[in-house]
Amino acid sequence: MTERKTNGIGRRGFLKLGAAGVAGAATIGGKAKPAAAAVAGGTMMAAPLPAAKGPRVVVVGGGWSGLTMAKYLKKAKPDFDVVLLEPSSVFFSCPLSNLWLHGVVETDMLIHSYVDAARNNGYIWLQAALVDLDREKRRAYTSLGTIDYDYIVLSPGIDYMYESFGVEDPAEQYMVAQNWPAAFKPASEHLTLKGKLEDFEEGVFLLTVPPGNYRCLPGPYERACMIASYFQKEDIPGKVVLIDPNEKPTIKAEGFLAAFEELYKDVLEYMPSTKIEGIDVGKKKVVTDFEEIEFADAAIYPRVRAARLIENLGLADPKSPQKEAAIDPLRYHVIGDEHTYVAGDARPMPFSKSGNTANSEAKIVARMIAAHAEGKEVPWQSPETICYSAVSADPLESIMVDAKYKHDGTGQGWGFTDVVMINDRSKDLGKANIEWGKGLWRDMFEA
Numbered sequence: 295m296t297e298r299k300t301n302g303i304g305r306r307g308f309l310k311l312g313a314a315g316v317a318g319a320a321t322i323g324g325k326a327k328p329a330a331a332a333v334a335g336g337t338m339m340a341a342p343l344p345a346a347k348g349p350r351v352v353v354v355g356g357g358w359s360g361l362t363m364a365k366y367l368k369k370a371k372p373d374f375d376v377v378l379l380e381p382s383s384v385f386f387s388c389p390l391s392n393l394w395l396h397g398v399v400e401t402d403m404l405i406h407s408y409v410d411a412a413r414n415n416g417y418i419w420l421q422a423a424l425v426d427l428d429r430e431k432r433r434a435y436t437s438l439g440t441i442d443y444d445y446i447v448l449s450p451g452i453d454y455m456y457e458s459f460g461v462e463d464p465a466e467q468y469m470v471a472q473n474w475p476a477a478f479k480p481a482s483e484h485l486t487l488k489g490k491l492e493d494f495e496e497g498v499f500l501l502t503v504p505p506g507n508y509r510c511l512p513g514p515y516e517r518a519c520m521i522a523s524y525f526q527k528e529d530i531p532g533k534v535v536l537i538d539p540n541e542k543p544t545i546k547a548e549g550f551l552a553a554f555e556e557l558y559k560d561v562l563e564y565m566p567s568t569k570i571e572g573i574d575v576g577k578k579k580v581v582t583d584f585e586e587i588e589f590a591d592a593a594i595y596p597r598v599r600a601a602r603l604i605e606n607l608g609l610a611d612p613k614s615p616q617k618e619a620a621i622d623p624l625r626y627h628v629i630g631d632e633h634t635y636v637a638g639d640a641r642p643m644p645f646s647k648s649g650n651t652a653n654s655e656a657k658i659v660a661r662m663i664a665a666h667a668e669g670k671e672v673p674w675q676s677p678e679t680i681c682y683s684a685v686s687a688d689p690l691e692s693i694m695v696d697a698k699y700k701h702d703g704t705g706q707g708w709g710f711t712d713v714v715m716i717n718d719r720s721k722d723l724g725k726a727n728i729e730w731g732k733g734l735w736r737d738m739f740e741a
């Protein structure tokens with residue numbers, strides 16, 4: 295096998311991220327119930343934190359939602375004592391990671407320090423996971439001890455549902471997750487996928503689009519473009535096969551279809567209206583409603599659900615097929631509990647599960663909580679989904695959408711409003727794509 299260069303990820307980057315991935319996986323993978331024994335026995339000590347200097351707000355999850363929430367809670371109400379719980383040691387950005395797979399951006403651009411975020415914005419980062427909650431006592435049970443709070447905001451992101459592809463046996467689910475990780479949750483999965491591309495020799499590289507409302511609607515199509523472009527650049531005799539249950543790309547369809555046809559005709563096969571009904575782990579093939587497709591390697595992206603933490607805490611809506619939280623859709627708090635909030639990709643509203651949505655939404659929720667603490671209310675406001683997708687790497691060209699949401703007055707029926715969609719790929723949008731990422735990282739990590 296010929297040795298290919300590592301496209302922007304140096305050995306230093308691998309080592310740094312390797313450590314982060316292990317910390318995150320070890321803590322998040324476990325069931326959320328171990329604390330129950332400690333809770334019942336009353337053995338858990340208080341977490342190692344300074345005494346609260348004001349109303350304590352615990353934010354769970356240091357992703358796009360939680361990082362923005364922690365910063366903007368402090369901005370909205372400086373006397374809040376904000377604690378961000380996040381078990382990973384380093385932040386890894388999913389946005390722009392498809393460009394990084396190709397080598398368009400470097401690893402250092404995607405990783406950021408939780409220490410900096412907390413220090414620059416006057417809150418505390420506790421490197422711990424939430425494992426249980428006593429909402430009556432307003433006590434959080436974390437992997438480092440208990441925290442008494444006035445408000446808690448849960449932004450734990452997503453988990454995968456391999457059952458959606460007919461893979462029911464946990465042992466098989468584990469095999470699929472480990473061998474062909476989706477790479478739609480940050481860090482370790484992305485590193486594995488990058489390594490796979492660097493080692494890929496020939497044959498079909500399989501990608502899938504999940505059913506339902508999944509994280510980053512354009513993500514699988516953007517990734518297909520970046521991997522196809524990578525195969526062209528590195529002269530790899532491989533083909534990307536993208537299986538999609540939808541009739542056409544779920545967003546920016548015209549721009550993606552034009553790129554598939556005009557740039558990647560020989561290296562990318564798009565299979566719309568195709569449902570995966572099973573995965574033969576041993577034979578490396580997927581069974582669709584039409585045929586069986588063998589693959590040399592893959593990143594298999596199943597249906598998503600709210601992070602298991604939400605269900606483990608008893609907060610999932612039993613009617614939600616994606617096990618999202620049962621909250622007031624206009625006020626974000628758990629039904630009947632105005633001290634527990636859920637935001638980001640774990641929310642039940644059918645917004646785009648995107649970083650920009652989570653970031654703009656967190657600013658709104660932070661203002662709602664600050665107002666509640668003062669006995670006031672702020673009117674509902676729409677989050678904003680601004681989303682660039684790279685379709686060509688060299689030169690970097692992107693397409694984009696900018697949209698807000700409207701509701702039917704009850705928060706049950708939702709639609710898009712103020713939509714601007716640009717499907718003509720351009721270098722200007724390519725530049726704007728990178729600037730968008732830098733702007734949001736600055737917003738989350740700098741003062």
Ligand SMILES: Cc1cc2nc3c(=O)[nH]c(=O)nc-3n(C[C@H](O)[C@H](O)[C@H](O)COP(=O)(O)OP(=O)(O)OC[C@H]3O[C@@H](n4cnc5c(N)ncnc54)[C@H](O)[C@@H]3O)c2cc1C
Pocket residue numbers: 318322354355356357358359360379380381382388389390391392422423424425449450451452477478479480509510513601603637638639640647648649650651652680681682
């Ligand atoms: C490849 C890819 C490309 C993308 N591109 C874009 C893009 O161009 N633009 C865009 O806007 N969005 C994009 N997205 C989507 C974006 O990354 C997500 O929508 C966003 O990360 C959601 O934020 P979140 O805070 O809800 O979840 P996350 O960012 O996943 O954060 C959740 C955090 O919670 C932590 N956590 C989980 N359980 C616990 C616990 N028990 N205790 C404490 N912490 C816990 C996790 O460790 C994690 O850090 C992309 C996603 C992917 C995968």
